[in-house]
Amino acid sequence: MSEAVMHDIHHDHHPEGLRRWLFTTNHKDIGTLYLCFSLFMFFVGGAMAMVIRAELMAPGLQYVEPQFFNSMTTMHALIMVFGVVMPGTVGFANWLLPMMIGAPDMALPRMNNWSFWILPFAFTLLLLTLFLPSGGPAGGWTMYPPLMLQTETAFPFVIFAVHFMGVSSIMGAINIIATILNMRAPGMKLMKMPLFVWTWLITAFLLVASIPVLAGAVTMLLTDKFFGTSFFDAAGGGDPVLFQHVFWFFGHPEVYILILPAFGIISQVIPTFARKPLFGYASMVYATCSIAFLSFLVWAHHMFTVGMPLAAELFFMYATMSIAVPTGVKIFNWLATMWRGEMTFETPMLFAVAFVMLFTVGGFSGLMLGIAPVDFQYHDTYFVVAHFHYVLVTGAVFAMMSGVYYWLPKWTGHMYDETLGKLHFWLSVVSVNVLFFPQHFLGLAGMPRRIPDYSTQFAEWNAISSMGGFVFGASQLILLWVIIKCVRGGEKATNQVWEGASGLEWTLSSPPPYHSFVTPPTIEDVTSHS
Amino acid sequence: MSDIQKSYYLPEPSHWPITGSIGLFTIFIGAATWLNGAAAGPFVLFGGFSILVFMLFGWFGTVIRESESGKYNDQVDDSFRMAMIWFIFSEVMFFACFFGALFYARMLSVPWLSGEGAGVITNLILWPDFTADWPKNVMPDSDDFHVYKEVIPAWGVPAINTMILLTSGVTITLAHWAIKENKRKALSGWLLATAVLGFIFVGMQASEYHHAYHELNLTLESGIYGTTFYMLTGFHGLHVTLGAIMLTVIWARTLKGHFTEDRHFAFEAVAWYWHFVDVVWLLLFVTVYWV
Amino acid sequence: MSVTRLNKTVPAILAFLFSCAPELVLADYRLNMTQGATTISKQVYDLHMLTFWMVSSIGLIVFGLMIWSIIHHRKSRGVKAAQFHHSSRWEAVWTIIPILILLTFAAPATKTLIMMDDTEDTDMTIKVTGYQWKWHYDYLDEGLSFFSTLAPEHNKARQTGSNIDVTKIENYLLEVDNPLVVPVNKKIRILITANDVIHAWWVPDLGWKRDAIPGFVNVNWTELTEPGIYRGQCAELCGKDHGFMPIVVKAVTETEYKQWIEQTKATQEAAVAGADREWALAELIERGQAVYSTNCAGCHQTNGQGLPPTFPALTGSPVATGPIENHIEVVVNGRTGTPMQAFGKQLNTVDIAAVVTFERNALGNSVGDMVQPAQIPAAR
Numbered sequence A: 001m002s003e004a005v006m007h008d009i010h011h012d013h014h015p016e017g018l019r020r021w022l023f024t025t026n027h028k029d030i031g032t033l034y035l036c037f038s039l040f041m042f043f044v045g046g047a048m049a050m051v052i053r054a055e056l057m058a059p060g061l062q063y064v065e066p067q068f069f070n071s072m073t074t075m076h077a078l079i080m081v082f083g084v085v086m087p088g089t090v091g092f093a094n095w096l097l098p099m100m101i102g103a104p105d106m107a108l109p110r111m112n113n114w115s116f117w118i119l120p121f122a123f124t125l126l127l128l129t130l131f132l133p134s135g136g137p138a139g140g141w142t143m144y145p146p147l148m149l150q151t152e153t154a155f156p157f158v159i160f161a162v163h164f165m166g167v168s169s170i171m172g173a174i175n176i177i178a179t180i181l182n183m184r185a186p187g188m189k190l191m192k193m194p195l196f197v198w199t200w201l202i203t204a205f206l207l208v209a210s211i212p213v214l215a216g217a218v219t220m221l222l223t224d225k226f227f228g229t230s231f232f233d234a235a236g237g238g239d240p241v242l243f244q245h246v247f248w249f250f251g252h253p254e255v256y257i258l259i260l261p262a263f264g265i266i267s268q269v270i271p272t273f274a275r276k277p278l279f280g281y282a283s284m285v286y287a288t289c290s291i292a293f294l295s296f297l298v299w300a301h302h303m304f305t306v307g308m309p310l311a312a313e314l315f316f317m318y319a320t321m322s323i324a325v326p327t328g329v330k331i332f333n334w335l336a337t338m339w340r341g342e343m344t345f346e347t348p349m350l351f352a353v354a355f356v357m358l359f360t361v362g363g364f365s366g367l368m369l370g371i372a373p374v375d376f377q378y379h380d381t382y383f384v385v386a387h388f389h390y391v392l393v394t395g396a397v398f399a400m401m402s403g404v405y406y407w408l409p410k411w412t413g414h415m416y417d418e419t420l421g422k423l424h425f426w427l428s429v430v431s432v433n434v435l436f437f438p439q440h441f442l443g444l445a446g447m448p449r450r451i452p453d454y455s456t457q458f459a460e461w462n463a464i465s466s467m468g469g470f471v472f473g474a475s476q477l478i479l480l481w482v483i484i485k486c487v488r489g490g491e492k493a494t495n496q497v498w499e500g501a502s503g504l505e506w507t508l509s510s511p512p513p514y515h516s517f518v519t520p521p522t523i524e525d526v527t528s529h530s
Numbered sequence B: 001m002s003d004i005q006k007s008y009y010l011p012e013p014s015h016w017p018i019t020g021s022i023g024l025f026t027i028f029i030g031a032a033t034w035l036n037g038a039a040a041g042p043f044v045l046f047g048g049f050s051i052l053v054f055m056l057f058g059w060f061g062t063v064i065r066e067s068e069s070g071k072y073n074d075q076v077d078d079s080f081r082m083a084m085i086w087f088i089f090s091e092v093m094f095f096a097c098f099f100g101a102l103f104y105a106r107m108l109s110v111p112w113l114s115g116e117g118a119g120v121i122t123n124l125i126l127w128p129d130f131t132a133d134w135p136k137n138v139m140p141d142s143d144d145f146h147v148y149k150e151v152i153p154a155w156g157v158p159a160i161n162t163m164i165l166l167t168s169g170v171t172i173t174l175a176h177w178a179i180k181e182n183k184r185k186a187l188s189g190w191l192l193a194t195a196v197l198g199f200i201f202v203g204m205q206a207s208e209y210h211h212a213y214h215e216l217n218l219t220l221e222s223g224i225y226g227t228t229f230y231m232l233t234g235f236h237g238l239h240v241t242l243g244a245i246m247l248t249v250i251w252a253r254t255l256k257g258h259f260t261e262d263r264h265f266a267f268e269a270v271a272w273y274w275h276f277v278d279v280v281w282l283l284l285f286v287t288v289y290w291v
Numbered sequence C: 001m002s003v004t005r006l007n008k009t010v011p012a013i014l015a016f017l018f019s020c021a022p023e024l025v026l027a028d029y030r031l032n033m034t035q036g037a038t039t040i041s042k043q044v045y046d047l048h049m050l051t052f053w054m055v056s057s058i059g060l061i062v063f064g065l066m067i068w069s070i071i072h073h074r075k076s077r078g079v080k081a082a083q084f085h086h087s088s089r090w091e092a093v094w095t096i097i098p099i100l101i102l103l104t105f106a107a108p109a110t111k112t113l114i115m116m117d118d119t120e121d122t123d124m125t126i127k128v129t130g131y132q133w134k135w136h137y138d139y140l141d142e143g144l145s146f147f148s149t150l151a152p153e154h155n156k157a158r159q160t161g162s163n164i165d166v167t168k169i170e171n172y173l174l175e176v177d178n179p180l181v182v183p184v185n186k187k188i189r190i191l192i193t194a195n196d197v198i199h200a201w202w203v204p205d206l207g208w209k210r211d212a213i214p215g216f217v218n219v220n221w222t223e224l225t226e227p228g229i230y231r232g233q234c235a236e237l238c239g240k241d242h243g244f245m246p247i248v249v250k251a252v253t254e255t256e257y258k259q260w261i262e263q264t265k266a267t268q269e270a271a272v273a274g275a276d277r278e279w280a281l282a283e284l285i286e287r288g289q290a291v292y293s294t295n296c297a298g299c300h301q302t303n304g305q306g307l308p309p310t311f312p313a314l315t316g317s318p319v320a321t322g323p324i325e326n327h328i329e330v331v332v333n334g335r336t337g338t339p340m341q342a343f344g345k346q347l348n349t350v351d352i353a354a355v356v357t358f359e360r361n362a363l364g365n366s367v368g369d370m371v372q373p374a375q376i377p378a379a380r
């Protein structure tokens, strides 16, 4: 049907070279941009983590000044969270949502371009601060006042960078909601959508609800610093803790923004390699919804030690614990999907299985942190650092790696190098545990986080952790090489790529046509569940 | 929604988004350097705004041209609607954040500082002389803050402003009825009336600020009352200004003959936005001025 | 390396590593939370172990099943995939069992929390104030107060590139000049606040930490039963020297405590003695040197070079070499909005006179003038 797309691209004339990327309104090009940006920032943020681990390799201050160390910690986290995982998962969304729901593109392609093209500018604004005479922000990624207000020239740059990223996220989220609700092919009922689409729909709601709150929080910081307001100043009737409430009201949903799309990816990968439909599709959807709902009720578990009234401590403790239930449902459903399947272990599946196990480890430590009286001991120690790296690195990042290996053949039209992929997996999975598992011990033994130097009793585990860190970091160069190699050539990928894959995206050619579905496909039982 | 969709609309590659990014980037650089005391700051900021305005004209111009040339189908219309709804929702959350700060200060931090509930020791040890009296006295240590004589009473200008906004809610609805019956004259008339009411509101608000700053010494630096008062009403005022400008643009477009009885998304989007601004004001009126 | 070889070698290496685990454990590495020295800390420890064993067992079951499935349900073994994809019964099971498990955590946790919250009926009160980067202790019933900072030897060793072997220093970074001395078997109410930014007061052996929020006071309590030395650290990022504001609590018997109070009061009185007499230049400089290294060197550095642009150099600084009134004014009142605090509130008049005089006649400056302690009160 050649009238299908109402403009003149069916002769597929679109700009080439740089202009193709700058001006693109194509979901695949934009997805690629997002993914490349994310990968690039992963190396930038990772390099900062390497500085941290190098300094912590041995007690005593060897390489950096404490202030610079703090700014490495701060920047590392901001980059990893806002520059790697968020853009990365949006990249997946861009590439896959239209293909999965049978649409030609995103609902609002021009805005889609803008969502991406804000990011390089926003991160320039942020990274610029490292070159200011007084250095980058060093108040932690949580930016608690009054400390954050002591930031010098970097201060307004950081605030505006956060605003800027927020604009990008909100536009991205709106676009995703509109796409999913409005662009589905006929017959693609909500409860037929692949789980990745579902998790992104919920994530997008979380984004529009929470990012504006972050924008508000940093705006208050800005006016407190420059315009004499007293939101966070007790002398004027405010309260520094108010910031923490506002920040974490954003911050906790934010961590689920980081993990829900990862859950989605895993829910696509495991059924494929188990050659068996996803177990408990409906309960997966409900679990995702309840996690999202609960995520707005638990924020103060990051603030157990600020001295809240007893009733508040209890409420937030119970609410926090309850999140383990829907998350558990997901874990068990994945297990049941694998159960009596016909499994093969190509790289995507390896990462997916590692995800399920290691994310659970992170979830367990999260649950322990949620027990308020014990959190009084854990809080602000390396136990927390271990917790969130398990859910973020072996959680969100591993899921993204799984997804990259899974869809790379679809995206590029070539199979990646399986041997290298496996090498990357095994090196990563071993070293990441050497890197982060000892941090549990460090935290329990009493090592606070965000310190550049420590008492000698912590020396051994820190040395081991740093070694793990360097190996993990170096292993990521393999990932880079695999991707470059795959883009440049390799064995031709079939449409279906994986024997057990099902879903609309696998009905398209590899690589898919410029506009995914020019005519809406018909949906019978093409999805992986029924 | 997802039923029988025979054709899609996909826009051409566009240079407007990246222009917008450059504009915003310039704005932020200008503002940041200005706040840091650089003399060039304001000029850079102004340059950035010019780029942004240029982009807005260009981008919306493209959209309007495409729309008027009939390229858009119902699906595009729906996408736009959803985008607007969720954009407004994000704005709601932004305001919720500041309302949250107000409630927190009124119900928790200020009472604690004056020794209520969990704050007994705080008051005893750190602020022994402080007794809270919202809105008159909210500053435990007023040395560094502007002590104000009184606050703006609800039943003066704010009440009139409430009437103005409520009226404007009626006029925009009248305009909506007019567009649906294709009464072009009435449409532009009511639209203009709405925009004018909006600008009157902003003007009254500005003179009220002037009064508060110069006669009552109630400023942003008047502790948490001044802070929440100006931040909430200020952001609201900003939104009214934007809304009124948008209304003016829509009004101008009606004069040019844009919109039809059944295809007038831009009009509706602005109307929704206006209602949103209206509702925020009602909440403000009750929680900031009245109780 | 071929794929299959890789798939065999790597697990082998893994297995080897895990078999080394006992070795690693036997080395003197601390792995677990301290049981601590108070009833609270013991309860907290028990809760920690309870949740730890519970989640470990859940983990064992979940991972066990998963690994079993990974081994047995693979294509290379010739299995054919089952096609079930739903079971209300199982889904109910794994919703309800976790809820029950969570209840077993919630009950003791609630009890402990309520106990920790009970700050009534205490025997004495100590106020703790966090400063960048030191602690101030105020014995409210005794009228005794002092600052507690990182011990000088440690402070020297921890400078970047100091080349001092820190492993040779006992309790590296966990030693202070003036520890907090408390009596055993007394329920002590601890009030926590801060002067500049948020800090957190944490001694693991007490079983809790609490944030020190500027402008607000948090109330806690503790009761130590065993005399001993308990060490901790600031646990909330508070700026560049967050890692260098340790806490040392010395628990002593009631009589020792009484003695210590008397002694400390006497020393403090001796220190301010002479506030009204005339001091010689050399005398002031000598005393100023000591004051400088404990209070100022953290930011302005031992050699006075500071860490520009944030922390200005005092060597050749227009303030430290200009009119002495301005110099005194900065030190006494600080500069609001910067880390430079109002030291008038922290140091006695002799110390202020001494440090100002020191800064003008040392650190590469040689203005030659001096200020007498008697002149300081006028500047406050």
Ligand code: HEA
Binding pocket: A142, A255, A256, A258, A259, A301, A302, A320, A321, A323, A324, A325, A327, A328, A329, A331, A359, A360, A361, A362, A363, A364, A365, A366, A367, A368, A369, A370, A371, A375, A378, A379, A380, A384, A387, A388, A391, A392, A395, A396, C055, C058, C062, C097, C098, C099, C101, C102
């Ligand atoms: C992807 C991100 C992510 C995810 C998914 C989570 C998930 C969880 N987190 Fe985590 N968290 C972070 C990222 C994340 N977190 C970050 C970044 C911080 C630090 C921020 C900072 O301070 O810088 C943090 C900090 C943090 C704290 C504050 C610690 C402190 O500072 O003192 C707490 C406290 O309650 C917490 C709890 C939890 C809980 C209960 C979950 C739950 O969702 C976990 C649920 C999962 C499971 C429990 C495992 C699977 C379940 C089963 C197998 C079922 C059966 C199990 C039982 C019945 C036990 N997290």
Ligand code: HEA
Binding pocket: A042, A043, A044, A045, A046, A047, A049, A050, A052, A053, A073, A074, A076, A077, A078, A080, A081, A084, A085, A139, A140, A141, A142, A385, A389, A392, A393, A396, A397, A435, A449, A450, A451, A452, A469, A470, A471, A472, A473, A474, A476, A477
């Ligand atoms: C998604 C989020 C994410 C990710 C992926 C990571 C990844 C890593 N993180 Fe981090 N981290 C956070 C989020 C994240 N982190 C957050 C939120 C904080 C809290 C900050 C705060 O307190 O405010 C934090 C804090 C934090 C700390 C605590 C700092 C402190 O408290 O002082 C440490 C310390 O070990 C650390 C380490 C690491 C390491 C080693 C990795 C590794 O996984 C990184 C691996 C990647 C690379 C190394 C890059 C690739 C390779 C190269 C660049 C090639 C060159 C390298 C070599 C040759 C070795 N992170």
Ligand code: CUA
Binding pocket: C130, C131, C133, C198, C199, C200, C234, C235, C236, C237, C238, C239, C241, C242, C243, C245
């Ligand atoms: Cu004080 Cu950290």
Ligand SMILES: [Cu+2]
Binding pocket: A251, A252, A255, A298, A299, A301, A302
């Ligand atoms: Cu959380």
